[in-house]
Each structure stands twice: as C-alpha cells, then as structure tokens.
Amino acid sequence: MTSPKVALITGVTGQDGAYLAELLLDKGYVVHGVKRRASLFNTDRIDHLYQDPHVDHPRFVLHYGDLTDSTNLIRIIQQVQPDEIYNLAAMSHVAVSFETPEYTANADGIGTLRILEAIRILGLEKKTRFYQASTSELYGLVQEVPQTEKTPFYPRSPYAVAKLYGYWITVNYREAYGLYACNGILFNHESPLRGETFVTRKITRAMARIALGLQDCLYLGNLSALRDWGHAKDYVEMQWLMLQQQHPEDFVIATGVQYSVRQFVEMAATELGIRLRFSGEGEAEIATVVSVEGDRAHVQPGQVVVRVDPRYYRPTEVETLLGDPSKAKAKLGWTPKIGLAELVKEMVASDYDAARRDNLVKSAGFQAYDYNE
C-alpha cells in the first residue's frame, strides 16, 4: 500500500481553501492547512472538516502561519514535506488593496516568492508541486475579448499588480529551476462560502435580509461591471487537475459567459420572488420593487431596495472580464458544471436561511449581529 499524498493549502480558511480541502480529503490526501492567527475565530468554513488533533494520524491538520514570514513558511514546509502546495492565501479584496497597497504587495507578491524559495531551500524541487492562485484581475483593462492564456495583462489595482508579480515569479521559477509550478488564472468564482464583502455575496445576503425586513436598502458601486462568474466548487477541481499533469502549464479557468452586477441583483431578487426595475443613471440609479410573488419576501411594490454609493467606486475600475476556458477543456477535459442561475439559487437559499435565523433571534428579544461593513 502506498502512503497517502500530502497537500499543504495556504489560505485554508477561505472559500477556495475550504472546498479544496474537502475535495482532497475525499481523494484520500492528508491535508495540512495554514491559517493566520486572529483574535476572532476564523475557521467557520472548515469546522466540518476539523479533526481532534489528539487522534492518531489525523488527516486534516492546521498550522499557524503567515505569508509575510519566511522562516515560518520554511519550517511548516519542512515538517509537512508536501507533495503539493496550493497557494490560496492572499489579501484578496480589490477595493481594500487601494487602502493597504504595501501589505498587499508583501502578502500576495513576496509571499508567493517566499514559498517558491522555501521549496528550493529545502531541496524539494523534484518532490513538491506548486499551484499559484492567479486571477482574472490581471487582465484589468482588457486588451482583448475574451481573455485567454495569451492575452497581455493590464493590472488596475494594487491587488492585481501584486498578483501579477506572483504570476511571473511562478513562471520564472518554473523556467529557471525546473519546478513543477503553475498558475490557474481563475475568473470570479463564488459560493455560499464567499466572503460577505465580495459583491456577489453582499448582494445575495442583502436581498435575503431585505426580503425579511432586516435591512432596507443595498448600496453598490459600479452596477454595469461585467464579470464571468463560476462556482468555487468547480474551480477547485481544476486546481487539483493542474498539478496532476505530465508538465506544468498555466490555465484560464472561467465559464465563458458574462453578466453584469445589475443582472446578478435581478437574479438574486427573482429567487426570492421579487421583480425589480432599474431606473436612473450613474450615481442616481435605483432599483424599485415592481411586484412580489410567493411568501418569502415581505417587501412592497414601489420600495427602493438598491441604490448606488460612489464610495464603492474604485480609483481605477475593471469594467469587463470574460474568460475563454477552451485550453482547460481541450487539455484537461474540464468544463464547469454549475451555471450562474444554479449558483445564485444556492447562495440565496443559504443567505435566506441565515437571515431567517437572525430574524428568529431578534424576535426572541436577542441581538443579532448585522456585521456591517
């Protein structure tokens, strides 16, 4: 019997980390995750995978770590001796990167370099395969439509610039030292586990809360932004596939279909039986309830439920992203299974349940946290 493969996931507490850990455990891997220390619990996405560290040979192990700490990374990788490293850790919020550009460069850019160096320093070049979570934000001000592996990059935020460094340094270490290292250029991928401050989750969560009267209005930035949204569960499958090939290569992971933020709002509302009408332009654009069906939403026709808040505009916007996943299909046989309608349905259902729970708590006289931004 061969010993199980060992994977190390940085950013294991995030959306992709949780789905990937689950996938790898299902495949029989021993999975080690790296999480940052925080005063608040931050493991809610992986609590269902948690194993008591006191059992023999646990198959899911967490380590404290940080991409800004070289010696910490070297020590963890030395202990774990991973067959595969998935670098999913990052300061991953585009808007926040304008506020914390240096931290973003340090964690997302130099952090990637630190892991690659750790692999070399520990002499694991032949053993350890490396996956780098790259992003469609690299395309930024898009140079062609749709975007492929050959499309030139034009990053439009400190986040994208830092991630582009991570992309190139991964390519360079592959070419310079023969590492099995590759980039997945993932377009937006969502799920009920998406962070609450990302626009899709912000929308599904707000719509559910508006439907139950926990919130009056949803404030958004650029409603016309076009994105290619897939399901995170489909995308982590591809991350694993990329490390199982003969030769390391970079791949675009996307659905090839594009919607606007406005359309996403409409789809989320429709899930709850709310029909919306958008009117006005720019900062004055609003969405008004036209009609309500079913018993899930307690809103009135005429109620304004979406407004624009220019605070959410970015100093440099990315207007449109559309990926061409044909290389992934041709070479790895990968196609996304979950379309946007199904994704929105799942996210709204999950957020509606959470909102109902908050509603119950409130109606019993307890305080429910709003977690406002």
Next chain:
Amino acid sequence: MTTTSDATGRPRRALICGVGGQDGAYLASFLLAKGYEVVGTSRDAASAQHGGLKQLGIDGRVRVVSMATNDFRSVLQTLRRTNPDEIYNLAGQTSVGLSFDQPVEAIESIAIGVLNLLEAIRFVERPIAFYNAGSSECFGDTGGKPANEETPFRPRSPYAVAKACAHNLVANYREAYRMQACTGILFNHESPLRPERFVTQKVVRAASRIARGSDETLMLGNIDIHRDWGWAPEYVEVMWSMLQMDQAQDLVIATGRSVSLQYFVERTFAHFGLDWREHVRSDASLLRPSDIHYGAADPSRAWQQLGWKSKHDVDEVIAKMSVAARERIAQNLLRQ
C-alpha cells in the same frame, strides 16, 4: 516651456534616489547644468559621494542624504525635508544575475521602493513629478520583433519580475490618482561609470588590461545574446524630458540597433589591437538560470513625442568606454 525656477526665483529642485550609480551621477550633472538644485539619496550617503559624483567632479555640488526606499518613514521624511519638484527613482538592485541569489531584496528594493515613493507623494499632497527607472528586461526575449510601448511583458528573472511590478504600480497610480508619474523603459545603457559586474565594462576593462600585458583570460557566459546598448549620458536627458511633458507617459528609450555580445567583444578587443579569440572563453557557470537571448527595441515613440533620438550607437559606446579604460590604467600607473 519649463523654466528651472519658480515665480519667487527659487530654482527647481530634483531629488535623485540612487544617486550613487551611473545614471544618478550623469543625471545630477545634467540637472545641475540646467540650473536645478539637486539632492541625491543613497542607502549610505557617505559612500555615495565617492562614486560617480566624484568621478564627474560634482561631489561638492550635490547634497546627498541617506534614504532607504523600502522604508516608508525614511522616504516620507526625505520628501518633507527636501521638498522636491521632481523625483527620479534610480534606486534599487540593478543586477539580473544577483537577483537570482537575492530575489526578496530585488522586489523589496525595486517594487516596494516604488510603492513607498508613490504613497509618500500622495501623502505630502504636492504636485511632484515622478520618474521611475524601468527596464527592457521586462520584455524578456523579444526575438526578431523590436519591443515598443505596446509589447506585452515577459520577464525572465526575479529582477525583471520586480521591475515589471514597479512599472505596473506607477501606471496604476497615474491612472487611479492622476499623478504626473511615468516609467522610462530603458534598454541597456553604458558608460565609463559602469561597474565591472556589467558585462560591457567587464569586457572593456579586461581588454585594456590585456593590451597592457596582462595574461588573463576573459570568462563570459553566452556570447550569442543580443542587446541594444546605448550611451548613458544621453539617456538621462530623456528622463528629464519625460517629466516636462504635459501628460506623463511611459516610453521605450533605446538606440534601435541590437548587436551580439560577440560583436561587442570583437570590436572592443579590436579597439585595443587584439584578437578576441585568443583571450576569451565561455564559462557555463556564468550562464543564468533563465536568460534573454535576444533583446531589440523600437524607440520611435520617443522620437514622435519628445523628438529624441540617440546620437551614439554601440560602436561609439565601445570607443568611448575603451578610451576611458585606457586613461584609467594610465592614471593608475601614474599614481604608483
């Protein structure tokens, strides 16, 4: 038309980060001649005075202060104390080869350094024009197609990846915050001030010593690589011109002529009356983990936008560097 003093008669002030290097010294000299007040920075101010500034005889006319671009406090403090109108960022690791051994130092000194300068300029809320020294290394192998401002980057070393990162940050801050900021994508530019770890100076100095009777063998990596080598003193003039444009933009600065390293070696040795084949060996240990085979440039936009065209091509660079190397040996002999 830009004048070099403001309404009150105060001369314009330039801050040159990394004044200890080749470009820093030539730029300081050029700006002084234009009537600028020049402040230079170096990680260690005391040692910078002994470098290029001294060789150009301007060490007394440039105030040098210590600053580390990777330390935000140090950058902000320097901006507040010196109050510059223009900043030229020439600081940072400069060696492609070294960056494979010190990759973290490469990104910290290059990209984090640029980020700190951009953030400090935003912070002091004064209209400071910012020039960033980019690099043709960002293009990687250009093959037969000369690179221009539209050519996508394909960096091939930690140095080039860091330079690409810095380039993108400058563009993003220009677009996001309307800053007068730009990157000059300079192809190789040489001069007698180049240190010997750069291949051009390594070749010239070795040839000059061999001509004087040294029996050394010059060890080189791949001599089939092609580069566009220009004359540094005329490249620093473009840095200044770029900051005088109405709207800052990134430009490729080069001669437009690429030759092989073998050509450079052959011409240099011929200049000293030597046959290079008798003195040069290829050494595999000098090959880089990943190298650029062919670098070629199309500098036509600089001509359209600034009316700038290089006056000295590689043959003149070789001649001028060789003359300087010969004089250097003569001076050393005099001192002995």
